[in-house]
Amino acid sequence: MKRLLVLLFIPIVALFAGCGTTKDLAYLQTMEKQVTLERSRLQDTKIVAKDILTVKVDASNPELVAAFNGIYWNPQQQYTSSSTGVNTYLVDREGRIQLPYLGLVKVGGCTLREAEQVVRDRLEVYLNEKPTVNILIQNFRYSVLGEVQHPGAFIAPNGKVSILEALANAGDMTIYGIRDDVKLFRENTDGSSMIISLNLKDISLLNSPYFYLQQGDVLYVLPNDAKASSSTLSTSASLWLSASSIGIALVNLMFTIFRK
DSSP states (O other): OHHHHHHHHHHHHHHHOOOOOHHHHOSSBOSOSSOOOOOOOOOOOBOOTTOEEEEEEEOSSGGGGGGGGTEEEOTTSOEEEOSSSSOEEEOOTTSEEEETTTEEEEOTTOBHHHHHHHHHHHHHHHHSSOOEEEEEETTOEEEEEESBSSOEEEEOTTSOOBHHHHHHHTTOBOTTBOTTOEEEEEEOTTSOEEEEEEOTTBGGGGGOTTSBOOTTOEEEEOBOHHHHHHHHHHHHHHHHHHHHHHHHHHHHHHHHHHHO
């Protein structure tokens, strides 16, 4: 009886036995206790069509730049703020935004700092002084798909997000995600696309030019072999459990009958 029960449970134990190791799951693996990293080669985000920008301008005379900051002149001769307190500008297909007083300004293909300089130079003529200009992308969007806990599209409020932060926002990888071959899909400003393979188990990832995501990037975590067979295993496990339960019930019944 005991031997039969053991034989029945051996396949079940085998099905649920784990074969993964910490080495398969850990990020940024190294044997060194201390690692010196190069200065991060952050690729500045380039402004592209359909980006939504905020432009904040400060000058010695706030009234002259009030329209940039979501402040308008009302009939009672008083300044009033917009509902959000800030204006947003949609980049058109030609990479231009429509700014108060300045009209269409070309910022497409520029980094945020370059765009700030373009607006600053244009405003200097109008204001007779160099204003402070701050531009941000409001819809910096990226997506994380595949073997993560919460796949989907996300927005980085400050326009900067690393691969590790992106995975954290998606709930991290599942145990079925391949850590050493994560695919990064990126569309370049000229309309071309590229696919980069990234090894998240390698500490040198921190020095990669792709460590920080760009606007519109898509991360895809591939499933490992265990995931491919997990559906089959779960089905087999259910069948084994059902068969084992029936087998145990029959053995108990037979044991009870013959014992009498």
